Amino acid sequence: MEENPNKIDFKRDILIYLGMISLTALIVFISHLKLKVLGTVLIVGIASTEAVVVGYYFMHLMTKKKTIQLVLLLTVIVFLSLLFWPAWDIGYSPRPPSEYVGN
Amino acid sequence: MHDTEFEMVPYKIEAREDTGLYNAKFAIWLFLASEIMLFGSLFSAYILLRVGSLSWPVQSEFLNVPIGALNSVILVTSSMFIIRAWSALKADDFKKFQKYMWLTITFAIVFLCFKGVEYAQHFMHHEYPKTSVFLALYFLLTGLHALHIIGGIIVNIYYVGPGSRLRAINKQWFINRVEIAGLYWHFVDIVWIFLFSMLYLL
Numbered sequence: 205m206e207e208n209p210n211k212i213d214f215k216r217d218i219l220i221y222l223g224m225i226s227l228t229a230l231i232v233f234i235s236h237l238k239l240k241v242l243g244t245v246l247i248v249g250i251a252s253t254e255a256v257v258v259g260y261y262f263m264h265l266m267t268k269k270k271t272i273q274l275v276l277l278l279t280v281i282v283f284l285s286l287l288f289w290p291a292w293d294i295g296y297s298p299r300p301p302s303e304y305v306g307n
Numbered sequence: 308m309h310d311t312e313f314e315m316v317p318y319k320i321e322a323r324e325d326t327g328l329y330n331a332k333f334a335i336w337l338f339l340a341s342e343i344m345l346f347g348s349l350f351s352a353y354i355l356l357r358v359g360s361l362s363w364p365v366q367s368e369f370l371n372v373p374i375g376a377l378n379s380v381i382l383v384t385s386s387m388f389i390i391r392a393w394s395a396l397k398a399d400d401f402k403k404f405q406k407y408m409w410l411t412i413t414f415a416i417v418f419l420c421f422k423g424v425e426y427a428q429h430f431m432h433h434e435y436p437k438t439s440v441f442l443a444l445y446f447l448l449t450g451l452h453a454l455h456i457i458g459g460i461i462v463n464i465y466y467v468g469p470g471s472r473l474r475a476i477n478k479q480w481f482i483n484r485v486e487i488a489g490l491y492w493h494f495v496d497i498v499w500i501f502l503f504s505m506l507y508l509l
Contacts, residue, residue, distance in 0.1 A: 213394065221387045228379045228503075235367065235508035244509055251504035255497045262386055262493045271326040272336050279340040283347040287354065 220261050227254050320479045335487045339494050346498055349451070353444050353505065364441050366506060369434075371425050375507040378421050379499060385414035386496045389463075389489045396482050401474070404485075408467040411492070415460050422453055445506055452502055455495050462488050 231250045234243055259265045265272070318330045326333050357363055392407035429435075429442070436446040466485055474481040 214391075217387060217390055221383065224383045225380055228376060228383070231504060231508060232372065232376050235372070247504050247508050251500050254500045258386065258493050258497050258500070262390055262496075263490055271328060271333065275336050275340050279343045283343050287347060287351050289351060 216261070220257060224254055224257065320477065320483065329483060331483060331487050332490075335490050339490065342494060342498075346448075346451075346501075349444075349448055350501070350505065353448070356440055356444065360440065364439065366441065367508060369441065370445070370507050371428065372507050374421050374425055375503050378418050379503050381414050381418045381421070382496045382499050385411045385418070386493050388414065389492050393482070393485050393489050396485055399478070401471075405467055405471075408463055412460055412463050412467070415456055415463070419453060419456055419460075422449065448502055448506065452495070452498055455498070459488070459492050459495055462491070 227250050231247050234246050234250070237243060239246065265276075316330075320329060322329050323333075328336075388407045388411040392404050392411060395401075395403035395407060426446075434442055436443040466481075466488055470484070471481065473484065
């Protein structure tokens with residue numbers, strides 16, 4: 205006998221929900237380990253994973269049309285540009301901290 | 308609303324041939340894209356100010372991590388409830404839909420209450436946006452997010468209340484609207500995931 209698709213969805217949603225709670229607990233635990241750069245990479249990585257899971261399953265991006273994927277791709281490109289622009293600026297225009305003091 | 312009025316705007320229910328989406332769904336994704344730009348620029352400003360700063364406070368000592376973590380659980384749970392509400396509506400179970408929508412709204416209000424407690428703790432210690440760059444960013448980012456939560460609560464209350472009359476005109480149209488509200492709500496959840504990680508834990 206085939207299982208009701210609504211029941212399958214419910215089970216999947218519950219599993220994803222529990223996974224999300226576990227990941228939240230994991231990043232809090234990692235933050236207590238004071239791992240410095242590795243900790244930052246892990247926390248941002250896990251947070252990004254959580255965001256992808258919410259988008260993929262809860263927002264049903266797995267079944268969405270190409271239109272949405274294109275809109276999101278463009279957005280992600282702009283978002284990453286915004287995010288790394290400062291890093292690029294600081295990396296290529298180094299100013300010693302003394303320049304900031306007293307100005 | 309008369310049937311003729313309902314028919315005037317096409318693609319409210321059926322998908323367009325070119326995009327493969329009904330109008331509202333395409334619109335909400337464009338709106339969410341603009342929201343990503345907004346929060347993206349603010350996160351970018353946060354990184355710039357933090358990297359360019361001579362000294363930066365240990366954020367986890369400034370903020371209440373347990374409350375932040377609890378709020379993360381609360382928002383993820385409310386995201387789960389709005390999915391169940393939408394599923395109940397699709398299954399034509401209006402009572403269940405109402406139950407899950409009210410649970411979503413209640414959890415959102417609890418989230419705001421905890422946020423209020425956090426803000427009150429800061430104000431009691433004379434910590435205001437003007438106190439430091441970090442606190443200015445903290446209040447700006449979390450305040451903007453809280454405004455989004457309030458907006459979501461208003462929309463959800465409308466759909467569980469007077470907005471649900473639309474169901475009598477066209478069930479699928481109402482289901483689509485609730486789906487749109489759900490997409491927005493999940494986005495607000497995603498923003499909090501990043502806010503919690505960047506402001507409370509790093």
